Structure formats: structure tokens, C-alpha cells
Amino acid sequence: MAMYLDNDLEFMLEGYIDMLEFDDDEDDNDPFEVIDQQQERYDFDFEGGDDMGRQRSDTTASEARNGKDIQGIPWERLSFTRDQYREMRLKQYKNYENLFQSRVQLEKECKQVEKGSGFYDFQYNTRHVKSSIVHFQLRNLLWATTKHDVYMMQNYSVMHWSSLRQRSKEVLNVAGQIAPTKRSRGSSVQPVSRVQVSTMAVKDNLMVAGGFQGELICKYLNQPGVVFSTKVTNDENAITNAVEIYQTSNGSTHLMTANNDCLVRAFDTENFTLLSQFPFSWSVNSTSVSPNGKLLAVLGDSVDCLIADSKSGKVIGNLKGHLDYSFASAWHPDGHILATGNQDTTCRLWDVRNLSESFAVLKGRMGAIRGVKFSADGRFMAMAEPADFVHIHDARADYCKAQEIDLFGEIAGMSFSPDTEAFFVSTADRTYGSLLEFSRRHHYQYTDCFL
Numbered sequence: 001m002a003m004y005l006d007n008d009l010e011f012m013l014e015g016y017i018d019m020l021e022f023d024d025d026e027d028d029n030d031p032f033e034v035i036d037q038q039q040e041r042y043d044f045d046f047e048g049g050d051d052m053g054r055q056r057s058d059t060t061a062s063e064a065r066n067g068k069d070i071q072g073i074p075w076e077r078l079s080f081t082r083d084q085y086r087e088m089r090l091k092q093y094k095n096y097e098n099l100f101q102s103r104v105q106l107e108k109e110c111k112q113v114e115k116g117s118g119f120y121d122f123q124y125n126t127r128h129v130k131s132s133i134v135h136f137q138l139r140n141l142l143w144a145t146t147k148h149d150v151y152m153m154q155n156y157s158v159m160h161w162s163s164l165r166q167r168s169k170e171v172l173n174v175a176g177q178i179a180p181t182k183r184s185r186g187s188s189v190q191p192v193s194r195v196q197v198s199t200m201a202v203k204d205n206l207m208v209a210g211g212f213q214g215e216l217i218c219k220y221l222n223q224p225g226v227v228f229s230t231k232v233t234n235d236e237n238a239i240t241n242a243v244e245i246y247q248t249s250n251g252s253t254h255l256m257t258a259n260n261d262c263l264v265r266a267f268d269t270e271n272f273t274l275l276s277q278f279p280f281s282w283s284v285n286s287t288s289v290s291p292n293g294k295l296l297a298v299l300g301d302s303v304d305c306l307i308a309d310s311k312s313g314k315v316i317g318n319l320k321g322h323l324d325y326s327f328a329s330a331w332h333p334d335g336h337i338l339a340t341g342n343q344d345t346t347c348r349l350w351d352v353r354n355l356s357e358s359f360a361v362l363k364g365r366m367g368a369i370r371g372v373k374f375s376a377d378g379r380f381m382a383m384a385e386p387a388d389f390v391h392i393h394d395a396r397a398d399y400c401k402a403q404e405i406d407l408f409g410e411i412a413g414m415s416f417s418p419d420t421e422a423f424f425v426s427t428a429d430r431t432y433g434s435l436l437e438f439s440r441r442h443h444y445q446y447t448d449c450f451l
């Protein structure tokens with residue numbers, strides 16, 4: 001994978017994104033800078049936790065229904081409309097590619113999807129918490145543990161946001177030295193410091209964060225301090241691209257790391273000992289273990305995606321069809337369907353009972369598919385582009401119906417709540433970075449109101 005990082009923890013890639021310039025007599029700067037300058041005239045400073053400032057910056061569902069932009073962008077004060085800005089951004093956005101191949105045939109493969117469905121309704125947007133990104137290809141930095149609780153990266157802090165209290169709280173600060181208070185038997189503990197978190201996962205009270213220099217940090221959310229820290233590799237190109245907390249076939253909880261040094265590592269979560277490591281011939285960008293704990297999907301700097309035995313690492317299947325490198329994968333809860341997200345701007349769906357070809361190809365609007373998630377009930381599959389668009393597909397409708405969430409800004413992560421009642425998207429735009437919350441829409445029968 002490519003490697004880009006600047007000093008203030010936000011990615012910079014020349015030519016990756018063109019923030020558009022409009023012909024305007026007053027100012028020919030980036031239009032978001034114009035918005036920012038105008039807004040500074042009357043907005044309170046909400047960064048410091050000022051309630052009045054936060055409320056003025058935030059957007060509620062009722063305000064959105066009355067015409068306010070869900071991100072709080074004051075289009076009415078600009079010399080261009082939202083539709084005009086969207087049209088130009090679609091034309092000028094430059095998708096990052098590692099491999100340059102013709103995509104004429106790929107377009108023909110893509111499933112025709114009916115957009116316009118409303119599975120999740122906008123609920124709230126807060127700019128009180130802003131996600132940050134340290135690597136432009138890694139966007140798995142948001143996790144919901146309930147429909148009210150979300151964890152995300154904000155510079156050197158893991159932040160918790162409560163939608164009930166509408167308050168944020170720092171859970172872990174990784175700017176200084178990190179070391180566990182107790183050493184687990186058999187684990188290779190190593191203090192780490194000033195960690196630039198590239199990926200994270202939260203499940204069953206355990207939070208795992210991977211770093212830009214191969215760091216791995218584990219913390220129980222209900223305990224102070226961290227329970228484990230180490231550097232899984234001292235390789236010069238050591239980025240931890242993905243971490244996963246999963247159940248093995250015998251019911252144990254393990255965690256897995258995928259690194260740029262071409263190794264996949266599995267740890268137990270009792271003593272955090274290294275159990276196994278599997279070598280591959282290219283940098284591994286994403287791994288995901290099937291719900292029954294037996295199969296392992298391995299994706300990375302290759303057009304092929306692999307299916308391996310999760311215990312031995314032996315490759316048992318090769319998925320062919322993508323045209324570029326892959327950075328996201330997810331299993332349907334039934335264990336039969338695997339989704340893979342790729343820089344060729346598509347998500348492919350595979351049935352592991354027939355790996356000869358993908359049974360569906362879903363396309364985004366602008367760029368690579370950098371995030372893929374299934375809801376816990378298997379009803380929905382969400383796929384996120386690097387910026388501006390998240391698509392929620394209805395698995396029950398053979399993925400032919402979708403809701404398109406249209407916003408502006410780099411997408412740092414997305415997450416369904418475990419009960420599927422909420423869906424969250426975080427953006428990392430310098431001006432309008434925020435956390436957007438959506439609530440699941442239910443269609444009840446008329447007679448239900450009498451029960």
C-alpha cells in the first residue's frame with residue numbers, strides 16, 4: 001500500500017482530491033474555506049465544549065426537515081448551490097489507483113441498483129467530535145457498541161461519544177508513553193509512545209488499536225489504563241492496516257492484525273500471546289474471519305482476494321475479478337457471503353460455496369470502496385467511499401435497492417449499532433468534520449398501533 005502522512009495527523013496526497021474552485025468575483029479560494037471564513041463571524045468556539053457553540057454547530061432531525069443542511073453548511077450564503085457543488089465534485093474528483101487498467105468491461109458487470117430507498121433516517125450531526133485520518137487508504141476508525149455509544153479516533157485520542165448525553169469523553173490518549181500496568185504471562189509486552197493510530201476495532205468491551213509503526217494497543221473499556229501494548233514488527237514498512245476481534249470455532253476470543261510486512265498475526269485475548277502468523281506475498285490490507293471462525297479472508301496489494309483456513313493459514317480459495325488493490329472485507333452473518341471492497345470503485349459479493357466468480361458487483365459514485373459492513377441481522381450491507389458517499393444495500397432485495405447517504409468530506413469510518421437500530425458515519429473534513437447519526441426506519445402495520 002502507498003504511504004502518506006503529514007505532521008498534524010491528517011493525510012495529504014497531492015492531486016488525490018481537488019477541492020473545487022468556482023468562478024466567483026469575491027473569492028476564488030476553496031469554497032469550504034469561504035464557508036469557514038463566513039461562519040467564523042458568528043459561530044461560538046465549540047471545540048472547548050461550550051454548549052451554546054456546540055448546539056449552534058450541530059444539526060437535529062427537526063432542523064434538517066425544516067431545510068437545514070445536515071452538516072450545517074450554509075449553502076444559502078454562497079454563490080453556488082449544493083447541487084452545483086455536487087455536480088462539479090463528481091466531475092473533478094480524482095480516485096486514487098495503484099493499477100491503471102481499462103474499466104469498460106467492469107462497468108458492464110455492475111448490478112443495476114435502484115437508489116432512493118430510506119432504510120435509515122437522519123437523526124443528529126455533531127461537530128463536537130471530529131475524526132482524524134493518518135493514512136488515506138485506511139478508514140476503519142469508527143465503532144458503535146450500542147445505538148447510543150460510539151468510539152472514534154480524534155488526533156491522538158480515542159474518544160467516546162454518547163448520543164444520549166450528547167457529550168464526548170477521552171478514553172485513551174496515545175500521545176505519550178503507553179505501557180500496561182500488569183504483564184501477562186507469555187505475552188511480548190513493549191511500551192509504545194506517540195502512536196499514530198491507523199486502524200481500530202471495538203467489541204465486547206475490548207478496544208484494539210493498530211499503529212503506523214506496527215504498534216498494537218489493547219484496552220478494556222471498563223478498566224483504567226491498557227492491558228497490552230507492543231510492536232508486532234520492527235519492519236521499516238510496518239503499518240498495521242487492520243485489526244479484528246473475532247470468535248474462533250471453539251468459542252474463544254482472538255484478535256488478528258494485518259500488516260504491511262506481509263504477515264497476518266493471531267493473538268489470544270486472555271494473555272495476549274502470539275498464537276500464529278501467516279506469511280503472504282504482498283502487504284495485507286484487510287482480514288476478516290467468517291462467523292463460524294473457520295475461514296479467513298485475506299486482501300491486500302493484489303488483484304486477487306484469498307480465502308484461507310483460519311487455523312493454519314493455508315489458502316483454499318482465490319477470488320478473481322477485482323482490478324486493483326483491496327482494503328475492506330466483511331462476512332454476512334450467515335457465513336456464506338463475503339463482501340470485498342476495492343480501489344477499482346467496486347464491492348464484489350462472493351458465495352463461498354461457489355468461488356468461481358462473484359455473484360454481484362456493486363459500484364460507488366466517485367471513488368474506491370474503503371469500508372464494508374453488514375448489519376448484525378444480515379438485512380443491510382453498507383459500503384463507504386473515501387469521501388462523500390455511503391451506500392446501504394438491502395440484502396433481502398438481492399442488493400438491488402439501496403439508500404445513498406450524500407455528504408461532503410473524507411469518510412473516516414462507518415458503523416451499524418449491534419442492534420441495527422442506529423448507523424453512524426464520521427467525516428474528517430478540516431472545517432466540517434463531524435459525526436452523523438441515523439436511526440433505522442420501521443414500517444409497522446396499521447394494526448400495530450392498537451397493540
